[in-house]
Amino acid sequence: xxxMEKFAETNCWGQRPLLMRSAFDIVTNPTPIKKVNDDSExxxxxxDLSSWPTWDETVELAQDEDAESRLITHYPGDDLSYCLELxxxxxxxxxxxxxxxxxxxxxxxxxxxxxxxxxxxSTLVVNDVDRFHPPLASxxxxxxxxxxxxxxxxxxxxxxxQISLAHKGGxxxxxxxxxxxxxxxxxxxxxxxxxxxxxxxxxxxxxxxEGIDVRILKHWNEVCTETLVLxxxxxxxxxxxxxxxxxxxxxxxxxxxxxxxxxxxxEMLSRWAEIAAQKVSGxxxxxxxxxxLWDDTKTEDKTxxxxxxxxxxxxxxAKAKQLILNAVVEFLDSSDKDKGLAFDEFFGKLVTEPKRVxxxxxxxxxxxxxNDNDEEDKEAHEEWISxxxxxxxxxxxxxxxxxGEGCLYQAEGVVFxxxxxxxxxxxxSDGEIKGMRKEQQQIHRLFVNGNMYEIVxxxxxxxxxxxxxxPVCAIANERRLTKESFIPDDAALEGLMSEEVINLLEDLVxxxxxxxxxx
Numbered sequence: 001x002x003x004m005e006k007f008a009e010t011n012c013w014g015q016r017p018l019l020m021r022s023a024f025d026i027v028t029n030p031t032p033i034k035k036v037n038d039d040s041e042x043x044x045x046x047x048d049l050s051s052w053p054t055w056d057e058t059v060e061l062a063q064d065e066d067a068e069s070r071l072i073t074h075y076p077g078d079d080l081s082y083c084l085e086l087x088x089x090x091x092x093x094x095x096x097x098x099x100x101x102x103x104x105x106x107x108x109x110x111x112x113x114x115x116x117x118x119x120x121x122s123t124l125v126v127n128d129v130d131r132f133h134p135p136l137a138s139x140x141x142x143x144x145x146x147x148x149x150x151x152x153x154x155x156x157x158x159x160x161x162q163i164s165l166a167h168k169g170g171x172x173x174x175x176x177x178x179x180x181x182x183x184x185x186x187x188x189x190x191x192x193x194x195x196x197x198x199x200x201x202x203x204x205x206x207x208x209x210e211g212i213d214v215r216i217l218k219h220w221n222e223v224c225t226e227t228l229v230l231x232x233x234x235x236x237x238x239x240x241x242x243x244x245x246x247x248x249x250x251x252x253x254x255x256x257x258x259x260x261x262x263x264x265x266x267e268m269l270s271r272w273a274e275i276a277a278q279k280v281s282g283x284x285x286x287x288x289x290x291x292x293l294w295d296d297t298k299t300e301d302k303t304x305x306x307x308x309x310x311x312x313x314x315x316x317x318a319k320a321k322q323l324i325l326n327a328v329v330e331f332l333d334s335s336d337k338d339k340g341l342a343f344d345e346f347f348g349k350l351v352t353e354p355k356r357v358x359x360x361x362x363x364x365x366x367x368x369x370x371n372d373n374d375e376e377d378k379e380a381h382e383e384w385i386s387x388x389x390x391x392x393x394x395x396x397x398x399x400x401x402x403x404g405e406g407c408l409y410q411a412e413g414v415v416f417x418x419x420x421x422x423x424x425x426x427x428x429s430d431g432e433i434k435g436m437r438k439e440q441q442q443i444h445r446l447f448v449n450g451n452m453y454e455i456v457x458x459x460x461x462x463x464x465x466x467x468x469x470x471p472v473c474a475i476a477n478e479r480r481l482t483k484e485s486f487i488p489d490d491a492a493l494e495g496l497m498s499e500e501v502i503n504l505l506e507d508l509v510x511x512x513x514x515x516x517x518x519x
Contacts, residue, residue: 008151130161131413166248173216174245188253195243196225353450362512391516418476
C-alpha cells in the first residue's frame, strides 16, 4: 500500500522516477468501475469507492463551463497530427472518445484488441477534478498531506487532481513537466515511456515539434529508454524535467495525476515587479542620478564622457545595477528591522493564489451589490442562503461547530498555508499583548487563496500559544474542522477561543473559503 513514509525512504523525490505496484487497493480503495446511476452494493465493492469519480462523472464534468478541460487528438505515428481543443464540450464534441465499443465499466485489463489501421485517437483531460468532487480532495489530502505522518507534502505544494480518459492508443504525446507528479492508474492499463535523463527548458524548446498547438517532443525514439505498463492501483512518480509519454494500452483507460506547484524564478520576479510598480516609498521608487557628473573631469573615464556624449559608461551601469540591487535587497531583507515579513507575505500569497481562472469561486455568502446584479440574481442568492440554513450565516455557522455540532470544510481547490515570523519592531500595526514587548511576540499568518490573515501571539506564554496559535495552525492543516480542532475535550468554551480567531473563522465562512456541513 502507498505510504508517504515508504516513498520518502526511497530518496526518489526530485531525483529519479519510481514505480509502485499495487500502491492502492482497488477493492477497498476507490476505483472508477461504478456506473453513475448504479447504487448496488455489489458494484460498489467498498464504502470508499466514491473517493474517485467515475468515467461518466469525469466526462460530464468536461461539459461544465466552470471546469477546465481539453481534448487532444492524433493519428498514431504522426507527430504533426496532434491537435488541441479546449472545453467545455457538448456530447457531440466527445463522440470520438465515447464511440468506442468498450466502456470502462466493462473493460478488461487482459483484453488486447486486434490492431486496426491508424484511426484518430483522442484523450480527454480534466483539471481541478478535486474541486468538483470533494471526496477526491479529501483522498488527496489524506494520502499526500496527512500531518499525522512523519513525511508529507506541504499543502501549498499540491496543485490539483487531474484525470485523463482514453481508449486504446489515446495519448497526449511525449512531453516534459516542470513539477513533480504522481500518476495513479484508476482503470484499464497505460504504457509509460520514460526518458533516460533530465532535460532543460532550453533543450525542450529546441526539440519541440513545430507547427502544432501541443507541446510535443520530436525524436522521441532517441530519448525513450524505459517502458512500463501500469495497471489499476499502480503509481508512477516522476520528478520535474523527466521526459515521458503515456499511451492507453486498453480501452477504458483512466489516470489520475496529482501534480505539485512549483513557482519559477521568472514567475516570482514578474509578480514582484507588479507589486513594486505600485510602491510609493522605499528603494524601489529611487531613480538614477548623476549628481557628480562633472566631478573629476580630468579622469580617464570623464574624458570619455566629454569626447563621446552618447557613450554609456561603466560608472553609469554600476549606478543602475546598484539601484536594482538595493530594491531587491530591501524586498528580501530578513534583518532585525524587517524580520522577513515583506517576503513572507509575498511568498505566502503567491503560492496559495488560484492558478486557473475561476469565476465566482468559491461562492461567497455575501453578495456583491453592483449594477450588474439584477433582481433575479439577488433572489437566487437569497434562496441559496436560505437553503443553507445555519451554514448560510457565518456567525451561526462558527458558533454551531464550537458547540460541538457539524463541521467546517476547506473549500475544494482552495490552498491554505501557514507561517510564523517574529514580530517586527518597525511594524506599526502590531499591537502589544498584555504590555509585552514586540520582541516577545510572534506573527502567525494564515494564507488562503492569495489572501493573508494575521494573529499576534506571545512567544513565551505557552497558554497563550495553545489558544492563539493552534487554531490558526488547525485552520491551515485540517481539511475538516470540528470543535475538537480548537478546544480540548475537557475544556470549557467560554474564555478559550479568542475573539480574533472567531472573527477569522467567520470571515473565512463568509467568503466561502470554509463551508459548513452536518457531518
